[in-house]
Amino acid sequence: MMHGxxxxxxxxxxxxxxxxxVARQTERIVVLDSGHIVREDIVGDPYxxxxxxxxxxxxxxxxLEGTEAHLAIEGMVLYHDSQLTETGRFLKEILGRI
Numbered sequence: 001m002m003h004g005x006x007x008x009x010x011x012x013x014x015x016x017x018x019x020x021x022v023a024r025q026t027e028r029i030v031v032l033d034s035g036h037i038v039r040e041d042i043v044g045d046p047y048x049x050x051x052x053x054x055x056x057x058x059x060x061x062x063x064l065e066g067t068e069a070h071l072a073i074e075g076m077v078l079y080h081d082s083q084l085t086e087t088g089r090f091l092k093e094i095l096g097r098i
Contacts, residue, residue, distance in 0.1 A: 003025075013026075020049075020053060023043075024043055024046065024049050026043055027042065027043055028040065028041070028042055028043060029041045029043060031056075039056065048098070051094065051095065051098050052098055054095065055095045055098050059078075060095055063078055063084070063088060063091055063092050063095060064092060064095055064096065066084070078091065
């Protein structure tokens with residue numbers, strides 16, 4: 001219904017949510033922290049949105065910055081002996097492109 005009103009009448013809706021699935025139904029996501037805008041994203045395809053969320057998460061930031069020595073995401077070991085594993089390097093390369 002809201003999509004139809006937006007398309008047909010140009011009505012703007014502001015939706016406040018902590019649910020990423022709800023946020024992805026919009027055209028734009030504005031992320032706030034303590035009342036300040038920290039990031040604004042145009043919503044793309046679901047795969048790209050998931051990668052953006054991972055990039056901005058603590059594990060994603062740790063991979064990009066190399067700040068975690070023992071980091072794993074759902075059983076995938078990303079660091080071993082203080083070095084990125086092959087999986088970690090692959091993830092860092094993908095996240096670096098987003």
